[in-house]
Amino acid sequence: MAKKKRKWKKKPLFFFFGILLFLLLLWVLLGVYLSNHPSQEAQLKKLGYSKEERDIFQEKLSEKDIETILEMDYQKNLIHILEEKNFEEKYFTYYLKFLDLYPTAPVEDVVFLVNHGKDELPYTPDIHTILTHPEFQEELLDRYLTYYQKYETEGNLTIQAVNEGLDEEDILLDDVVQLFLGQEYTILKNMDRYKNYYATHKDLAIKEIITRVNSNLDKTFYEDITPTDLSKENLIIVNKYYYLKKDYEPENLVAISSTYGTGYIKKEVLEAFKEMYNDAVKVGLYPYIQSPYRSYSRQSTLYNNYVSRDGKTLADTYSARPGYSEHQTGLAMDLGTKQNHSISAFENSKEFTWVKENAYKYGFILRYPKGKEYITGYMYEPWHYRYVGKDVAKYIHDHNITFEEYYAYFVK
Ligand SMILES: [Zn+2]
Numbered sequence: 253m254a255k256k257k258r259k260w261k262k263k264p265l266f267f268f269f270g271i272l273l274f275l276l277l278l279w280v281l282l283g284v285y286l287s288n289h290p291s292q293e294a295q296l297k298k299l300g301y302s303k304e305e306r307d308i309f310q311e312k313l314s315e316k317d318i319e320t321i322l323e324m325d326y327q328k329n330l331i332h333i334l335e336e337k338n339f340e341e342k343y344f345t346y347y348l349k350f351l352d353l354y355p356t357a358p359v360e361d362v363v364f365l366v367n368h369g370k371d372e373l374p375y376t377p378d379i380h381t382i383l384t385h386p387e388f389q390e391e392l393l394d395r396y397l398t399y400y401q402k403y404e405t406e407g408n409l410t411i412q413a414v415n416e417g418l419d420e421e422d423i424l425l426d427d428v429v430q431l432f433l434g435q436e437y438t439i440l441k442n443m444d445r446y447k448n449y450y451a452t453h454k455d456l457a458i459k460e461i462i463t464r465v466n467s468n469l470d471k472t473f474y475e476d477i478t479p480t481d482l483s484k485e486n487l488i489i490v491n492k493y494y495y496l497k498k499d500y501e502p503e504n505l506v507a508i509s510s511t512y513g514t515g516y517i518k519k520e521v522l523e524a525f526k527e528m529y530n531d532a533v534k535v536g537l538y539p540y541i542q543s544p545y546r547s548y549s550r551q552s553t554l555y556n557n558y559v560s561r562d563g564k565t566l567a568d569t570y571s572a573r574p575g576y577s578e579h580q581t582g583l584a585m586d587l588g589t590k591q592n593h594s595i596s597a598f599e600n601s602k603e604f605t606w607v608k609e610n611a612y613k614y615g616f617i618l619r620y621p622k623g624k625e626y627i628t629g630y631m632y633e634p635w636h637y638r639y640v641g642k643d644v645a646k647y648i649h650d651h652n653i654t655f656e657e658y659y660a661y662f663v664k
Pocket residue numbers: 579584585586635636637
């Protein structure tokens with residue numbers, strides 16, 4: 253019994269040490285296991301990421317993303333990427349790839365480019381300039397990058413070129429092009445022509461070159477010709493570059509009653525003239541329409557007579573070749589006065605002074621002004637007025653330009 257009792261007394265001690273040993277073994281095994289399989293948290297810590305940084309990783313990234321980070325050295329940029337407001341977890345590996353190629357790229361560029369699917373292009377400081385330019389427009393991103401890759405223009409110039417639409421016309425922004433940008437009547441499609449004209453006319457003001465090229469003066473009268481665009485209606489242009497076909501006859505021609513003049517003209521032009529006439533009469537003046545619509549064959553007869561009298565060169569300064577006369581449009585008229593029908597006397601009449609000042613209010617312009625002969629191709633014709641409608645007439649009057657310039661910039 254005593255023996256039995258002693259044996260029983262020794263048992264708990266055995267038990268106790270047994271369990272202790274077991275726990276110790278378990279603890280050692282766990283330690284061994286953990287040292288071979290440390291948690292992501294522990295591994296991040298080991299790489300040098302602070303508690304705060306590790307929390308950001310846990311919050312914004314998947315385990316798979318973190319696995320990727322664990323294969324890399326400590327990178328401060330990673331945290332900055334996660335803190336970017338447009339960060340998207342699904343692109344995380346693309347950000348990493350980009351940073352790997354361009355470790356010094358600012359993270360806002362990295363996130364922006366990757367989010368826009370532009371992570372394939374070679375990143376340069378110029379691209380940074382483009383993305384951070386105050387005039388950068390996000391919707392033009394593709395165009396900036398395309399232009400930049402094509403012409404390798406510096407970042408600021410790339411922004412300027414695309415914002416001005418040069419990319420759409422395939423124009424390289426160089427020093428000469430720069431001169432023509434931002435000018436009042438610059439037409440981008442004409443850029444090559446400006447450049448060519450500039451090369452041979454460096455003494456001219458840029459503004460003057462624009463005027464000349466827009467008016468086609470870099471081309472030859474009666475040689476570089478096009479049939480005029482009839483769809484422009486009241487704004488049809490007819491000059492030494494644009495012609496009307498032989499059989500063209502305007503619609504709505506009406507006979508002019510003897511109160512207002514003689515011949516035929518388009519109905520709405522006559523209406524506009526009547527309005528002007530009625531106001532002129534109130535101040536005791538009586539303009540009178542002479543020689544409005546002229547057919548192709550009538551013009552042909554006139555021109556040929558002038559040629560046989562004065563020779564072709566001289567005749568061309570005052571008379572249009574058939575098909576090239578504005579009178580064939582039915583929109584033009586020569587003016588005399590009721591007292592003196594002669595158009596060559598018109599300039600010295602009170603009617604002229606009044607009409608010159610007021611015609612635009614009724615939709616008419618002095619078509620061949622003094623000082624603009626080289627643009628219009630005609631000598632000064634104080635008697636020749638052309639109907640273009642009130643708005644256009646006012647613009648041309650206020651800006652002191654020719655119909656040629658107006659047409660190039662606003663109509664064509
Ligand atoms: Zn005329």
